[in-house]
Amino acid sequence: MAGYRVAAGQNHAASRLAIEGWGKELEGLRADLGKMEGIIGLKPRLTSGWAGPPKDFADVLASLVATVESKPDQTATVDAQTFLSAAQLRLDDYREAMRRKQRAEAASQAAKVAYDAYCTVMEEELDALYQDVQEDFSTFYRLINEGDEEKFTAKLSPTAGKLDFSVNFYERGLFPPAAFHSERHQDGMGVCLYLALMKRLSGDKFTLALLDDVVMSVDSGHRYQFCKLLKTHFTNTQFVITTHDRLWAEQMRSAGLVTGKTSLSFHGWTVETGPLVESNAEVWDDIAAALAKNKVPEAAGTLRRHLEFVARRLADNLGASPIFKSDGNYELGELLPSVLVRLRELCGKAADAAQSWGNSAEKDAALERKKLLSTCNGAVNVEQWAVNKAVHYNEWANFGRKDFEPVIAAFLELLGCFRCDGCESWLYITPRGHPDSVRCSCSRVNLNLKSKGK
Numbered sequence: 001m002a003g004y005r006v007a008a009g010q011n012h013a014a015s016r017l018a019i020e021g022w023g024k025e026l027e028g029l030r031a032d033l034g035k036m037e038g039i040i041g042l043k044p045r046l047t048s049g050w051a052g053p054p055k056d057f058a059d060v061l062a063s064l065v066a067t068v069e070s071k072p073d074q075t076a077t078v079d080a081q082t083f084l085s086a087a088q089l090r091l092d093d094y095r096e097a098m099r100r101k102q103r104a105e106a107a108s109q110a111a112k113v114a115y116d117a118y119c120t121v122m123e124e125e126l127d128a129l130y131q132d133v134q135e136d137f138s139t140f141y142r143l144i145n146e147g148d149e150e151k152f153t154a155k156l157s158p159t160a161g162k163l164d165f166s167v168n169f170y171e172r173g174l175f176p177p178a179a180f181h182s183e184r185h186q187d188g189m190g191v192c193l194y195l196a197l198m199k200r201l202s203g204d205k206f207t208l209a210l211l212d213d214v215v216m217s218v219d220s221g222h223r224y225q226f227c228k229l230l231k232t233h234f235t236n237t238q239f240v241i242t243t244h245d246r247l248w249a250e251q252m253r254s255a256g257l258v259t260g261k262t263s264l265s266f267h268g269w270t271v272e273t274g275p276l277v278e279s280n281a282e283v284w285d286d287i288a289a290a291l292a293k294n295k296v297p298e299a300a301g302t303l304r305r306h307l308e309f310v311a312r313r314l315a316d317n318l319g320a321s322p323i324f325k326s327d328g329n330y331e332l333g334e335l336l337p338s339v340l341v342r343l344r345e346l347c348g349k350a351a352d353a354a355q356s357w358g359n360s361a362e363k364d365a366a367l368e369r370k371k372l373l374s375t376c377n378g379a380v381n382v383e384q385w386a387v388n389k390a391v392h393y394n395e396w397a398n399f400g401r402k403d404f405e406p407v408i409a410a411f412l413e414l415l416g417c418f419r420c421d422g423c424e425s426w427l428y429i430t431p432r433g434h435p436d437s438v439r440c441s442c443s444r445v446n447l448n449l450k451s452k453g454k
Contacts, residue, residue, distance in 0.1 A: 018060040130156035136196035144188050144225040187217040210240045227255035250316040259425045259441040296404045311335035314418055317428035318342045346438050350447035357452050366447055376414040420445045
C-alpha cells in the first residue's frame, strides 16, 4: 500500500497499474485457497513459488524508484517547516499566557485597591463602633455599679482578626474582665455590652428584647440600678424579662420597671394546662369557679397561695419588718401582720405630714385609708380561721359555698387597702431606704411622708 501511494503521488501510471494488477491477482488467489477445488487447481503454482511478483514487476518498480530518486531532497525543508510550526504554536501559547498574566495582574491590582478601600472603611466603621460601644458600655456599667466603680472605663480594639476587650480595675490598669472581676461583675458587663451593641447597631429599631434571668449573679442592690438603666436609657424598648427569682420580680415592681398590669407570675405549670398565671383577676375568677362547684378546699388553697404571694410582695414594697429568717422562708402568718402594721404606720405618718403642711384633704385621705385598713383587718381576723380549716382535712369543718364566701369577701376588701383603684397596682414606698412617699404606679395614690420643717 505504501508503494501504491508513492506511485499515485508521483503520477507513475505503469507502477500504479502493476501494483493494482498484483493486488487483484493475490485477491483471486485468496479466494481459490478457500475452496478445495481451488487448492487442487493451484497445485502447480504452489509448488513453484506462488508468492513471487509478476513478470516485469521488478523493472516497473525500478522505474518508479528512479523517478523518486530524481526528485530534489526535501528533508531540510520539511524539518524547517516542522520547526516553524512548533515554534508558532509555542509562540501563540506564550503570547496567550502573557495576556492572561497581564489580565491577572490588572485584576490583582484592582482587587488590592478594592480590598485596601474595604479595610480602610471597615476599620473606620469598627473604630467608630467600638468607640461608641465602649462609651455606652462604660456608662451603663457605671450606672449599675453607682457608688462603687464611678471611674470605670473599658477599651475595645481589633487585633489580628479578633476583638480585645479590656476593662479598668479600680484605676489599676486595663485587664480582661475575667482577670480580676467577680462573676457578678462579669454578668453585669455582659448585659451592659449587649445593650450597648444593640443601641449602636439597631438605634431606634431596638424596640423589643427578651432577657431571661440575666441578673441571677447580680446582688440585690445592683439590680435596682439595672432597673434604673433600662428605664432611663431605653425608654422606647419593650423588654420581656423572665425569671424564677421572686425577689428579682418584686424588685422590678418596686423600682417601677414593671407594674401590676405589665407583669405575670406563674404559680404552676402542667402539660395539660400550660402555665397558671398569678394575676389578681384570674385568681379571684379561679376561686369563684371553684366555689361555684362547691369545691371549698380548692378555693381555700388558691386563696392561701395568693395571699402568700401578695404578702411577700407587699412586705417588699412597703418595707415591712417581719422577724428575720436567714433562709427567707416566711409564712403567711408572719408576713401579713407585719404588712398591716407597716401600712397603718405609713398612713399615720402621712396624716401627720399632711397636717404639718396644712393639707386637710391629704390628711383625711390618709386617715380614711388607715381606718378602712383597721375595719377590714377586723373582719379578716374573724374569718381567717376558716382558711386553714378549709385547706386541711377536718371531719367537723365541712364548709360549704355560703360558709366560705364571706371569707373571700373579707380578704378581697383587705387587699383593696393596699392597691390603687385606678391602675390596680400595689402601693410601694419611694425611695426605699428613707421613704418620703407612698404611691401607686399612676400616682393617683401619693401619700407624702415628709413633714414640714419647723
